[in-house]
Amino acid sequence: MDGLSVGSLYALIALGYTMVYGVLQFINFAHGDIVMIGAWLSFWICARLGWAGNDAPPSLARAAATLLFAMVVCGTLGFLIERLAYRPLRSAPRLNILITAIGMSLLLENVGQLPIVFGTENQGMPGLLPKETLLSVAGVNITLIDVLIIGCSIALMAGLNHLVYSTRLGLAMRAASFDTKTASLMGVNINRTISLAFVIGAMLAAAAGFLYAVKYTNLNQPAFPTWILLGLTAFVAAVVGGIGNIRGAMIGGVLIGLLEKFGTAYVSSSFKEVYVFSILILVLLFKPTGILGSARVEKV
C-alpha cells in the first residue's frame, strides 16, 4: 500500500519529465526542485493562514485549497522558467539547455534557502488530513492519507490522459513530440504547446510535492539531497516506463515505488537507491526504450 502511494507520487513527477522530454528531448533537471517548491509552498501558505498550529483541525477543504494554491503558483513558475531560461536556447545544442537546467535547479534551491523565502530550517508540515487507519487487511494498514494520495494521483492522471488523448491541445502536444518541425508546418503553435507541457508538468510536480509533504510531514530544508533523490527516482521511473511516453511514466512510477518498498521490506533498507538504479541499468541494457517505448530507427 505504501509502495502504491509512493509509486503514484513518482508517477506524478515522472509525467513532468516525460512530457518535457517528449517535446524537447532534454532532461529537465530543475523538475525535482519544482516538487520541492510545491511542498514548501503548501507549508508556507498553511503557516501564513494560521493552519499550521497543532490545534488546527484536519480539514479536507483546507487541504484542497493548499493543493490548488501550490499547483497554480508552480504552474506559473514552470511557465516563467521555460519562457526565460529555455526558450532562448531552443536552437542551441541540447547540452546547453541541460546546463541551464542545472543552473536553474541550483538557483531554485538556493533562492529557497534564503531566510526571506523558506529558510534553511527543517519544518513540520501541519496535519491537514486526519491520520486514521481505515482498515487493515492481512496486516496491511490502509491509511486515509494513502487512499487520498492514490485517489488524487489517479484523478490527476486521468485528467491528463483525457487532455492528451482526447482534446485538440493534446493532439497538438503529441504531434509536437512526434515531429516538431512538421507539426509547426501543420499549424500547431509550438511555443504554446511547449509552454503547456511545462505548465502541466510543474502543476503535477506541485501536487506531488504537496502530497509528499502530507505523507512525510517532516519537510527537509530546500537544498537537502532528499528532494533531488526524489526527482532522480521519478526520472528513473520515466525512463523505465519509456521516456516520452505518458502512460509509460505512470506504469514506471508505480513499478518503481513498489520495487523500492518491497526491496526495503524484504532485503535491506540501506540499498534503496541501488535497486532503483540497478533496475534502470537493466532496463536500459535490455530494452533501452523502456517498457512502453517504441524503438526509433536512426536516420543517417
Added chain:
Amino acid sequence: MELLATRARDYRPPTWLAILRGLLGPTIVVLLAVVLQRYSKSLFADEYRVWDDVLLKVGVNVILAVSLNIVNGYTGQFSIGHAGFMAVGGYTAAFLSYYGSFALWGDTMPHGGFLSCVSEPAEFVGRFADTGDAWFLLVLLAAGLAAALAGVVVGLPSIRLRGDYLAIVTLGFGEIVRVLLDSTEGTLSAEEIPEHSWASRAHYLGGPMGFFGQPFYTTHFWVWLFAGVTILTAYRLKASTFGRAFLAIRENEVAAQSIGVSTTSYKVYAFVISAFFAGIAGALYAHQLGNALAPSELCYQKSFDVIIMVVIGGMGSITGSILGAVLVTALPEWLRQPTHVWHVGLAMILVALAFSRFRVSRTVVLMALLTAALELMRFLSLHYEVNLERYRMILYALSLIAFMLLRPQGFFGVYEAWDAVRFWRLRPRGKTAAVGATP
C-alpha cells in the same frame, strides 16, 4: 611512389630531434611541478593563505575537467558520472594508503620525503624507494587503474546505448557507487586493524561519515605533476591518429564507422582514459588536508560541477577546460573575499581580442561586462557591507544561466588559446575576405 617516400623522408626531422621534442613537454611539466612545490610557500602573502589551498583544488579540478573533456568534448558522448570514477579512485587510494601505511610503518602518519611532506622541514630523508613518496606514487597509479577498470564497466553499455541513455547509465553508475560507499562502516582504528584480513577491511571505508585517517600526501608537486600529465595526454591525443578517431565520432558517428573507426571500442577507450585521470584526481582529492572524502561530497553534484567547467570553457577545448576549472573553483572562493580582478579581466579580454583579430566581438563585450560586474560586486561588498557569502550560490547559478544564454559554445568553443596565433596569421587582407568564420 618511391620518389615520394624518399622526398617525405627528407622533410622529416632527424630522430634525435623528434625524441628531444617529444621529451620537451614532460620536462616542462616536471620542472613546473618542482618549481611550484619549492616556491608555493612564498607564493601568497599571509592574508591570502587560503589561496594556497584553492590552488591545490584548482589543480585537481583541472585534472577532472580536462579528463572529462576527453569523453564529453572529444568523443561527443555525455557522461554525468565523473564523480563516480573520482570516488572509485579516491577510495581505492585512501584504502591503500591508510591500511597500507599501517602495514609498512605500523602507523598511519605521512612518511613523505621532500616531495609530499606537509610539515615544514622534511623530517624523513632517505632513499626515495623507502619514503612515503614512492608509496604515494604507487597508490595514485593504483587509484587510476581501479577507476580505469570502472571505466571499462561503464564504457561497455555504450555498445548498445547512445546519447541520453548513455548519460543516464553514467548517472546511475555514480549513484550506485555512492550508495555502496554509504553502506560501508567506519574506518578501523590501529588496534582493530590486525584483527581483520585485507579482504574484510574493504568493508570499513568510513560509511556516510566519510573516510578518516589517511595521511595527507597531496602537495603542489603531485597535483601539478598530474595536471600537467593530463593536459599533455589530452594535447597529444588531439594531435594523434588515435585521438582523431574520437573527434570523428563526435562529428559524425555513422561517417566515422564508414571509414573504419570501430566506434564502440573507441568510446570505451575514451571512457577508460578519462576514468584513469579522474581516479588520480580522486586520489589527490582524498589525500588533501581539509577535504572530506565522503560519499555525499562525491555525488552527481560534483559531476555537474565538472560538466559546468567543461561547458563554460568550451567543449573539446583543453584551454577552455583549464579556464573553466579555474573559474568555477576560484569564483565561489573569490565571493568570500573579493579582491581586484581587473587585471585578470584585461588579460582575458586581450586573448578574446586576439581571437577576433582585434575587432570588438560579442565575447570581448561579455568579458568586459563580466569584469565590470565582478568589480562592482567587490565594491558593493566592501563599501556597503553586502554579505556576498549569503548570495554566493544564487550568483553562481544566475551567472551560469546568463553565460549559457549569451555564449552557448563556451569561452573557447572548440578552439585552443594557441590557435589565436594562427587566426592572427591568417587574418584576412582584403575587405571581401572578412566574411570567414570568426570564433
